[in-house]
Amino acid sequence: MLLDDLPVLPVILPLIAAPVCLLLPNNKLSGSFATVVAWGAFILSVMLLQQIATGGAAEYALGGWASPLGIVYRIDLAGAIVMSLVSLMAAVTLPYAIESIRAEINGYQISAFFAMFLICFAGLMGVVATGDAFNVFVFLEISSLSTYTLVALGAKRDRRALTAAFTYLVLGTIGATFFVIGLGLLYQVTGTLNMLDINEQMQGQDNKVVRAGYAFIVTGIALKLAMFPLHRWLPDAYTYAPSAVTAFLASTSTKVAIYAMLRFLFTVFGFSFGFADVAFTFFLILGLIGMFYASTVAIFREDVKMILAYSSVAQIGYMLLGISFATVDGVGAALVHVVQHAVMKSALFMAVGAVFFAVGSHRLSAYKGLAKKMPITTAAFLIGGLSLIGVPLTGGFISKWVLIQAAFGSVQPVPTLLIVLMIVASSLLAVAYVGRIAWTMLLEDPDNNAPVKAVPLGMTIPMLLMAGLTLYLGIDAGGLIELCRAAAESLLGTGLGFGSAS
Amino acid sequence: MIEFILARYNYWIVIALMMTGLYIVFSRGNLVKTLIGLNLFQTSVFIFYITMGKVFGGTAPILLGGHAEEGHGEEHGGDHAESTHGTAYGEHEDSYASDPLHEGGAVNTIEETHAELSPGESLHTAPEGAVNELARAETPAGDVAKAALDHGTEILYSNPLPHVLILTAIVVGVATTAVGLSLAVRIREAYGTVEEDRLEAIDNQDDRAEVLV
Numbered sequence: 001m002l003l004d005d006l007p008v009l010p011v012i013l014p015l016i017a018a019p020v021c022l023l024l025p026n027n028k029l030s031g032s033f034a035t036v037v038a039w040g041a042f043i044l045s046v047m048l049l050q051q052i053a054t055g056g057a058a059e060y061a062l063g064g065w066a067s068p069l070g071i072v073y074r075i076d077l078a079g080a081i082v083m084s085l086v087s088l089m090a091a092v093t094l095p096y097a098i099e100s101i102r103a104e105i106n107g108y109q110i111s112a113f114f115a116m117f118l119i120c121f122a123g124l125m126g127v128v129a130t131g132d133a134f135n136v137f138v139f140l141e142i143s144s145l146s147t148y149t150l151v152a153l154g155a156k157r158d159r160r161a162l163t164a165a166f167t168y169l170v171l172g173t174i175g176a177t178f179f180v181i182g183l184g185l186l187y188q189v190t191g192t193l194n195m196l197d198i199n200e201q202m203q204g205q206d207n208k209v210v211r212a213g214y215a216f217i218v219t220g221i222a223l224k225l226a227m228f229p230l231h232r233w234l235p236d237a238y239t240y241a242p243s244a245v246t247a248f249l250a251s252t253s254t255k256v257a258i259y260a261m262l263r264f265l266f267t268v269f270g271f272s273f274g275f276a277d278v279a280f281t282f283f284l285i286l287g288l289i290g291m292f293y294a295s296t297v298a299i300f301r302e303d304v305k306m307i308l309a310y311s312s313v314a315q316i317g318y319m320l321l322g323i324s325f326a327t328v329d330g331v332g333a334a335l336v337h338v339v340q341h342a343v344m345k346s347a348l349f350m351a352v353g354a355v356f357f358a359v360g361s362h363r364l365s366a367y368k369g370l371a372k373k374m375p376i377t378t379a380a381f382l383i384g385g386l387s388l389i390g391v392p393l394t395g396g397f398i399s400k401w402v403l404i405q406a407a408f409g410s411v412q413p414v415p416t417l418l419i420v421l422m423i424v425a426s427s428l429l430a431v432a433y434v435g436r437i438a439w440t441m442l443l444e445d446p447d448n449n450a451p452v453k454a455v456p457l458g459m460t461i462p463m464l465l466m467a468g469l470t471l472y473l474g475i476d477a478g479g480l481i482e483l484c485r486a487a488a489e490s491l492l493g494t495g496l497g498f499g500s501a502s
Numbered sequence: 503m504i505e506f507i508l509a510r511y512n513y514w515i516v517i518a519l520m521m522t523g524l525y526i527v528f529s530r531g532n533l534v535k536t537l538i539g540l541n542l543f544q545t546s547v548f549i550f551y552i553t554m555g556k557v558f559g560g561t562a563p564i565l566l567g568g569h570a571e572e573g574h575g576e577e578h579g580g581d582h583a584e585s586t587h588g589t590a591y592g593e594h595e596d597s598y599a600s601d602p603l604h605e606g607g608a609v610n611t612i613e614e615t616h617a618e619l620s621p622g623e624s625l626h627t628a629p630e631g632a633v634n635e636l637a638r639a640e641t642p643a644g645d646v647a648k649a650a651l652d653h654g655t656e657i658l659y660s661n662p663l664p665h666v667l668i669l670t671a672i673v674v675g676v677a678t679t680a681v682g683l684s685l686a687v688r689i690r691e692a693y694g695t696v697e698e699d700r701l702e703a704i705d706n707q708d709d710r711a712e713v714l715v
Contacts, residue, residue, distance in 0.1 A: 134667055138674070141674045145681055
């Protein structure tokens with residue numbers, strides 16, 4: 001019975017747990033409860049992943065209404081990977097949050113914080129699980145609305161969190177509304193909201209309405225995933241949010257938006273739609289510009305969290321680049337990078353949070369000589385940083401390697417060698433901004449020798465776990481690459497199989 | 503050409519509202535005004551969805567079937583169906599039977615609402631060239647449904663799905679506005695202003711102060 005409902009359980013579980021969490025007292029109890037829920041969702045997601053890897057895509061009709069009429073959850077391999085990733089991140093970040101949040105938000109808001117966290121988590125899982133286009137919007141807004149409040153909770157330490165949350169709210173809402181307009185146009189053409197059904201009804205159609213719908217949907221999701229010119233909300237929101245929130249958001253929310261983008265590009269629109277080429281060219285160009293622009297900006301920031309936030313914008317460029325190849329290898333590489341980047345960024349932001357806990361600042365000047373005072377945190381940070389650059393034996397190397405391979409295997413309007421050179425060159429920019437922090441931590445003398453506050457184990461263990469996972473995925477990544485390739489095949493397979501040409 | 507434009511006036515309203523809303527969001531420095539712009543922008547989408555769901559000549563999407571047999575041939579067959587306020591049919595039968603005057607009253611109000619609704623709402627799916635005159639000459643949607651019932655032909659309903667969708671979107675919009683306004687209140691508490699220029703100036707000052715420390 002449990003197995004029959006497996007596709008829906010990882011979404012329902014945190015959603016139901018959230019109000020319960022709100023009723024719990026403002027101490028460790030609410031956090032522990034949320035952690036248990038997240039681990040439960042993670043175990044269910046992994047079970048689902050296993051089931052789908054062997055038995056193919058799972059479909060679940062909510063309320064017993066069958067596919068085109070009712071709302072269905074449809075999870076294929078790509079979805080199962082992202083769901084496992086998101087639930088893993090929640091399961092690791094929540095115990096971290098129990099400790100880190102006590103210093104960062106007001107005591108009376110603790111159980112509300114965890115309730116919001118669970119709602120955000122449920123929303124993100126829902127976006128991935130659902131096979132209904134309008135449901136994507138609803139879940140996207142569930143997760144976004146809770147994210148705005150989570151970001152704003154950083155206001156106790158820095159009031160700029162409020163303005164950051166407000167900007168995020170305005171831009172996020174515009175993005176969501178664009179998405180709804182696009183859906184409306186598609187509904188006018190097809191008369192259905194089921195993703196697979198839309199694809200079927202739209203076969204061979206190419207008119208102004210479909211094109212407008214395409215443009216609205218792609219722009220809307222691009223705002224949510226902070227594609228280069230639409231990234232304005234991201235650096236501030238990541239910088240001023242509480243540490244645990246940043247670690248969770250950086251590793252999940254943009255990733256889920258990338259997944260939604262993949263879903264709409266390949267499952268809903270598919271390759272029979274000629275206008276798609278224009279979008280792929282856009283992704284290629286904007287991805288490349290984003291990589292360079294954001295990396296360059298990151299070099300000149302004085303705030304470590306801000307540097308990492310801009311680096312996130314740059315890394316999203318790599319994922320868009322992979323998508324723009326529109327081949328199995330390219331999309332597979334994008335998925336590999338989604339996983340790798342989520343793991344390394346959460347390790348990095350957790351390290352930054354640990355420093356913030358101990359020193360009380362995330363400005364670069366506070367990092368002077370930190371290697372001597374906080375060796376474990378420094379080690380975790382450096383592993384994440386090296387992975388960000390793409391040094392061999394770390395996860396980042398694997399994803400760049402796969403991406404470069406995919407670039408060589410694709411046909412592009414610009415020479416592929418140029419794209420590859422640009423990928424390598426932007427990695428050099430990563431050397432600059434990571435190197436700057438590493439230099440400050442390792443080689444500069446600390447301002448004073450006052451001992452720092454000890455970081456509790458609840459924060460150290462998740463951080464080391466993620467750093468360890470970064471190393472593990474850098475050494476033994478064969479399974480992940482295979483899985484992502486199979487996922488990309490299943491994604492592109494629904495869109496008339498153009499991508500299997502490679 | 504003019505007919506083409508006029509026949510789609512719902513869409514022009516949608517576009518005008520959408521652009522007005524977006525312009526306010528981008529141009530106004532006051533956070534509350536920004537939220538008002540955002541609301542306007544979202545409202546245009548609501549109208550867009552409502553327009554989408556309307557079928558030319560269609561009636562409210564509430565099932566008239568089953569009633570056709572008993573009401574067939576009688577004057578108020580269609581009227582019953584049109585009193586669509588969620589009351590059970592049985593109750594209506596009773597009240598109508600006992601109080602003929604009441605029946606007349608009910609019919610009138612229904613027809614009034616239709617007179618208000620039909621010319622505007624049923625326009626957009628009109629075939630090209632069939633413009634205002636045609637729509638005005640058209641019998642109100644309720645009568646169409648009644649006639650259809652009387653003659654045993656199929657009843658034309660408007661599409662309920664976009665309405666349901668937009669109800670969801672309205673709820674999301676209300677939640678967004680609530681969160682946005684409460685953020686504005688918190689910003690006002692923390693900074694003492696909700697003007698974006700002032701906020702930016704204060705933030706820049708803080709930044710400089712931090713660098714000096």
